[in-house]
Amino acid sequence: MASPATTPPANRVPVGIVANIKVPATSANLGPGFDSAGIAVGLYDELQIRTTETGFSATIDGEGQNYLPTDARHLIITQIRLRLDHLGWHLPGLELHAINRIPHSRGLGSSAAAHIAAALAVKALLPQDCEIANDDLLQWASEAEGHPDNVAPAVFGGLTFSWNEPDDHGNRYRSLQLLPHPEVTPVVAIPSKPLSTAAARTLLPTSVPHGEAVANASRAALLAPAMTTNPELLLPATEDWLHQKYRQPSMPETLAHIVSMREDGHAAVVSGAGPTLCVFAKNRAEADVVADKLTQRAAKSEQHWDVRILPVATQGATMEVFRP
Numbered sequence: 513m514a515s516p517a518t519t520p521p522a523n524r525v526p527v528g529i530v531a532n533i534k535v536p537a538t539s540a541n542l543g544p545g546f547d548s549a550g551i552a553v554g555l556y557d558e559l560q561i562r563t564t565e566t567g568f569s570a571t572i573d574g575e576g577q578n579y580l581p582t583d584a585r586h587l588i589i590t591q592i593r594l595r596l597d598h599l600g601w602h603l604p605g606l607e608l609h610a611i612n613r614i615p616h617s618r619g620l621g622s623s624a625a626a627h628i629a630a631a632l633a634v635k636a637l638l639p640q641d642c643e644i645a646n647d648d649l650l651q652w653a654s655e656a657e658g659h660p661d662n663v664a665p666a667v668f669g670g671l672t673f674s675w676n677e678p679d680d681h682g683n684r685y686r687s688l689q690l691l692p693h694p695e696v697t698p699v700v701a702i703p704s705k706p707l708s709t710a711a712a713r714t715l716l717p718t719s720v721p722h723g724e725a726v727a728n729a730s731r732a733a734l735l736a737p738a739m740t741t742n743p744e745l746l747l748p749a750t751e752d753w754l755h756q757k758y759r760q761p762s763m764p765e766t767l768a769h770i771v772s773m774r775e776d777g778h779a780a781v782v783s784g785a786g787p788t789l790c791v792f793a794k795n796r797a798e799a800d801v802v803a804d805k806l807t808q809r810a811a812k813s814e815q816h817w818d819v820r821i822l823p824v825a826t827q828g829a830t831m832e833v834f835r836p
């Protein structure tokens with residue numbers, strides 16, 4: 513995004529607007545769909561914003577309550593102000609209350625959720641005739657994130673495949689939404705130790721061998737049918753050659769669990785940039801078996817693992833606005 517406009521914005525956001533926003537967690541990559549594939553799951557951050565005469569403040573319950581800034585430096589407040597400035601609007605003050613349930617730096621799309629919350633807040637603060645569409649939310653939040661794979665499922669819900677088309681103004685982000693097969697059930701194991709996405713991305717190579725790119729392409733092509741109509745293809749469809757093995761040194765335990773689960777026939781992958789692992793079970797019965805196996809493995813670990821069966825969230829982020 514461009515830096516805030518240097519000339520004073522002409523328009524002032526009215527005081528007294530209240531908006532309630534809810535954004536789902538997401539798992540990106542799904543194995544071979546690096547920076548493209550993503551799925552929304554039933555775990556939500558909630559946010560209430562209220563415009564005020566002056567001052568910027570945040571209260572936080574849950575994840576980050578002990579370390580996130582509670583003033584104008586809060587990520588969501590910063591992003592709202594940047595975007596409004598860019599659009600020529602002045603925001604005199606804002607109170608924000610966040611209920612954070614998505615764990616941070618674990619691979620479940622917390623930063624994408626925060627950027628979408630900011631984009632939705634901007635939509636709430638602009639006049640209704642500005643007609644901000646979901647594609648605008650996708651664009652704004654993907655620009656802030658640098659890639660659209662967590663953003664798209666959090667905006668649209670369900671399973672998404674995203675790409676970008678460079679144009680004269682930069683990258684134009686696009687996404688296709690599909691509904692996963694109703695039986696497909698994600699099971700996640702979330703370790704207590706975080707790994708930032710930025711750190712995990714430094715481990716990626718600048719190029720991969722052509723043969724591995726070919727292998728990855730053939731599996732990525734299987735992802736959509738496996739997730740939507742042929743779940744028996746989930747194991748081959750989730751094999752990756754682009755990122756997981758390169759990130760192994762930063763999350764050896766996650767990769768060890770994944771190898772073991774895949775040897776047992778379960779479609780295990782690194783969720784996003786990790787270190788959470790996600791298994792896409794073909795049905796609820798397999799999900800229960802997987803959850804038991806992961807819980808048993810977790811019991812032998814030195815760190816705590818939170819094992820959860822999470823439903824697919826077929827609906828994306830929501831917002832209700834009350835204008836004075």
Ligand SMILES: Nc1ncnc2c1ncn2[C@@H]1O[C@H](COP(=O)(O)OP(=O)(O)OP(=O)(O)O)[C@@H](O)[C@H]1O
Nearest residue numbers: 587616617618619620621622623626708709784785
């Ligand atoms: N609700 C939030 N409010 C404010 N800041 C947040 C919020 N959620 C995430 N962040 C910021 O984003 C950081 C986490 O981003 P990061 O990209 O490392 O991980 P992630 O988005 O959880 O994982 P992944 O991108 O692999 O799914 C947090 O440490 C915090 O600084």
Ligand SMILES: N[C@@H](CCO)C(=O)O
Nearest residue numbers: 540546547709784785
């Ligand atoms: N595709 C991203 C997802 C995490 O933001 C990555 O793996 O780095």
